[in-house]
Amino acid sequence: GAGVSQSPSNKVTEKGKDVELRCDPISGHTALYWYRQSLGQGLEFLIYFQGNSAPDKSGLPSDRFSAERTGGSVSTLTIQRTQQEDSAVYLCASSFGRTQRDTQYFGPGTRLTVL
Amino acid sequence: AQRVTQPEKLLSVFKGAPVELKCNYSYSGSPELFWYVQYSRQRLQLLLRHISRESIKGFTADLNKGETSFHLKKPFAQEEDSAMYYCALRMDSNYQLIWGAGTKLIIKP
DSSP, rough: OOOOEEEOEEEOOOOOOOOOEEOOOTTOOOOEEEEEEEOOEEEEEEEEETTTTEEEEETSSSTEEEEEETTTTTEEEOOSOOOOGEEEEEEEEEEEOSSOOOOOEOOOOOEEEEE | OOEEOOOOOOEEEEEEEEEEEEOOOEEEEEEEEEEEEEEESSOOEEETEEEEEEOTTTTTEBBBTTTTBOOOESSSSSGGGGGEEEEEEETTTTOOEEOOOOOEEEOOO
16 A cells, blocks of 8 residues: 655745645554654654644644644644744654554655745 | 764775674663664665564664664675665653664665
8 A cells, every 4th residue: 555645745935934744644554753854863753643642742842843633644744933943854654553663654754944 | 861873974885895884872771773774765664673683685683782782784785775774762662763863875886
């Protein structure tokens, strides 16, 4: 079946604008993760969903960042009043979620550039 | 704090030579370690995990708790191994992965 998909693949925005990034997980995967990867850095955990609930939002860097998931499927990461330091690749991953050891499958990412 | 360190940003070896990508971690509990790989213009994918104790594409990695290391090794590198390699740690009873900064592996012909 299809893997994790993300849209858009690239987003260029002006400082101060809001952006929405979308993630479609693999069908049947109940767990969904958002990560951020800045240039030359490893992945930074942002938020985790189990179903529609986000038990861990500890990675969100500021209150400008929020995420939701509906129907146990699609998730949207919203960044309000974007800043230049928000420029990064935003990765989404999903897993079966049956156990914490389930393999995470990654999407291709959204490259966000804030001018 | 928990941390994963990949000391080499770039590693370049000739085809057929052995390759070792280093990964060290700091965590006092029972870790689960992973290697992920990202080939050019492809998405990040799992290469291997220590609990599986398997060899994937000729790569192996052994968890050394004494040295807190999980180095990735391959005895004879191939050109198609050129990619970005990331080491990641999952702490016990946790879903969150902590990532190293990655090592870019270049295999020269």
